[in-house]
Amino acid sequence: MASIAGCTGSFGGGKSNDGGAGGSDGSGKxxxxxxxxxxxxxxxxxxxxxxxxxxxxxxxxxxxxxxxxxxxxxxxxxxxxxxxxxxxxxxxxxxxxxxxxxxxxxxxxxxxxxxxxxxxxxxxxxxxxxxxxxxxxxxxxxxANPVLFQYNDTVFEESGYEADDYPQTLSGLIEAGKKITNQKSVEYLWDRAPKPTWYERWFDFLPLYLSATKGGDMIEATSDGKLKPAFNNDAAAKVLSFFQDLYDNDLAPSQSTKKQLFAKDKAAINTGGPWVIPFFKETNENISMSHRKPPVPDGMSLNGHTYADxxxxxxxxxxxxxxxxxxxxxxxxxxxxxxxxxxxxxxxxxxxxxxxxxxxxxxxxxxxxxxxxxxxxxxPPAYTPNYTKYMNTFSEQAFVPVCRGNKQPKKALNDAEQALKGVLN
Known part of the structure; x- marks a missing residue:
């Protein structure tokens, strides 16, 4: 996918592009x-x-x-x-x-x-x-292809978990990851590197943020019709702290592995839409996986809020x-x-x-x-013509630095908020 952020100009009122005559009455090709x-x-x-x-x-x-x-x-x-x-x-x-x-x-x-x-x-x-x-x-x-978390049943069962005991909170996932990766056959809790590209946030930060906020916006309109960042909150800090723990504990790779570890029962969780079902079965026809709502911060119940894709x-x-x-x-x-x-x-x-x-x-x-x-x-993603630049800036200022251990979550959110104030309008 390529960025469309640099494309500007007006296209309204151009010549007809369907070919043939006709129009308002429903005629014409x-x-x-x-x-x-x-x-x-x-x-x-x-x-x-x-x-x-x-x-x-x-x-x-x-x-x-x-x-x-x-x-x-x-x-x-x-x-x-x-x-x-x-x-x-x-x-x-x-x-x-x-x-x-x-x-x-x-x-x-x-x-x-x-x-x-x-x-x-x-x-x-x-x-x-x-x-x-x-x-x-x-x-x-x-x-739409709503993003859920896939749990590898084989990995969890071999680690002593029953389906009813699968972790449902962010802290529970970290604890499970420590236990699971003690098995020699399992490399990571989550085979996901912190890539900076804007659309990557659809499959890591955004589903967890939406779950933690029960569908909260990352952008909101002001009284004068302008847009401003709306993600600098406790929920976002908790989600970023989860990713900080994930990478600090080596529960996810710092660089993309491209090894299909989840499908090969060498990673415990994954994210994606319903397309993951045939995708992973092509690699491992015997794979067993559960499809679950995004986990939440402590003190919350699963709610099913997620990214729609x-x-x-x-x-x-x-x-x-x-x-x-x-x-x-x-x-x-x-x-x-x-x-x-x-x-x-x-x-x-x-x-x-x-x-x-x-x-x-x-x-x-x-x-x-x-x-x-x-x-x-x-x-859906935020409705703004500068969406790609917006999410790239969030990734560069907040998500990736936290995952790399270069910023604490709160500072990262402050930096991203400041950097984005001039981007949205």
Whole structure:
């Protein structure tokens, strides 16, 4: 993944980019870009085939072209007038940048869109993806891979733990790690090095911070509409202290090992979304793992708040058939397609009551159901166009120095807060 922080400029009001005539009445061809994931692309193509049976709107489905990053490709296409009408792989930080540049449509202004999204996703989920600036919606909630902790059952059982005794607190994990790594066969509690790249925080600091704060923000708006850091608190200090202990006690590597230690029963815990299930089974078909809510500081109970790892669907202002584009987007986000998407991609549609809607799928895939059960307590990244720079600065000023033993948690948070005051607006 590459940073989009350096891309600026306005793309609003550019020439039509869908090809053909038509517009507000839902006529005209719609060019739709998906991610490069083959399973997702096939899903979109199958949905388009069914859509054409009862709709005259023309559709062209293809994956986003290859490039340095999908975000860079989209920004370049917007500049040159060759962008699609729809892009179905937008993370919220990119949606904020597109909104700021005037490139994307407010979906709430399209006929029936707000009602449909509220019925399908529910207000709790929907409100997390709205623009804090104006309450508009520039990204239709599409899919998520909520981050849970995977516990290697073999490692824990060989260390004398029963499933009911697995550690649920940060201090409990450290104590378990000391015990587990006394086994000669186990190298680390957590095979995770303190990498500085912004998106790495999605899989270490952020799930634990969200759990410790029960979904607290890392950025908040001031009374004058400006954004300011909101992470300099006791919960963040406790989470950073956990990582300080983790590396001080050599319970995690200082450099990435790239050895698949968790899958080989040589590390006890891991983090990731439901995609970890087939990923680790490719390395070890006999792996046994439990999927658990992020641990919490002492004195708290598990609550299921975690990072959502979402990607959403945006419609560009330059699309010549925005209503037709929405017609297809809402078509493939109907309830009847939820199970098909799960079966095809093993990713979760961002929908309320998904466990009930796709109950047949989850009966056959109980491991994936664990992720679906935290979908409504999973949170997107902060909605700011400077998100990548923001998280890189937090990593450089706070997370990595604490893990390396170069700063104490409180000083690290103070330094990061000061460094970020000029970044967010």
């Amino acid at each position: 719609v060019k739709f870009w998906s991610s490069t994931n083959k399973q997702e692309l096939t899903f979109h193509q199958n949905a388009a085939k069914a859509f054409r049976e009862s709709n005259s709107t023309g559709l062209k489905i293809r994956p986003v072209p290859e490039g340095e990053s999908s975000e860079q490709v989209v920004l370049s296409a917007l500049s040159s007038g060759t962008a699609p009408g729809v892009f179905a792989n937008v993370f919220p930080g990119f949606a904020a940048k597109l909104e700021k540049n005037g490139a994307v449509a407010n979906l709430y202004e399209l006929d029936g869109a707000k009602k449909f999204m509220k019925e399908r996703s529910g207000q709790k989920i929907l409100s997390r993806y709205e623009s804090p600036d104006n309450g508009g919606m520039y990204q239709a909630p599409w899919k 979402p990607k959403n669907t945006s419609i560009f202002k330059s699309a010549n058939n925005k209503q037709g584009a929405w017609k297809f987007v809402s078509f493939e986000q109907q309830k009847k397609w939820d199970t098909k998407f799960l079966e095809r991609s093993l990713q979760l549609p961002l929908r309320k009551d998904l466990v009930d809607v796709a109950s047949g799928f989850f009966e056959k895939n109980p491991g994936v159901e664990k992720y679906a059960k935290v979908l409504e307590t999973s949170h």
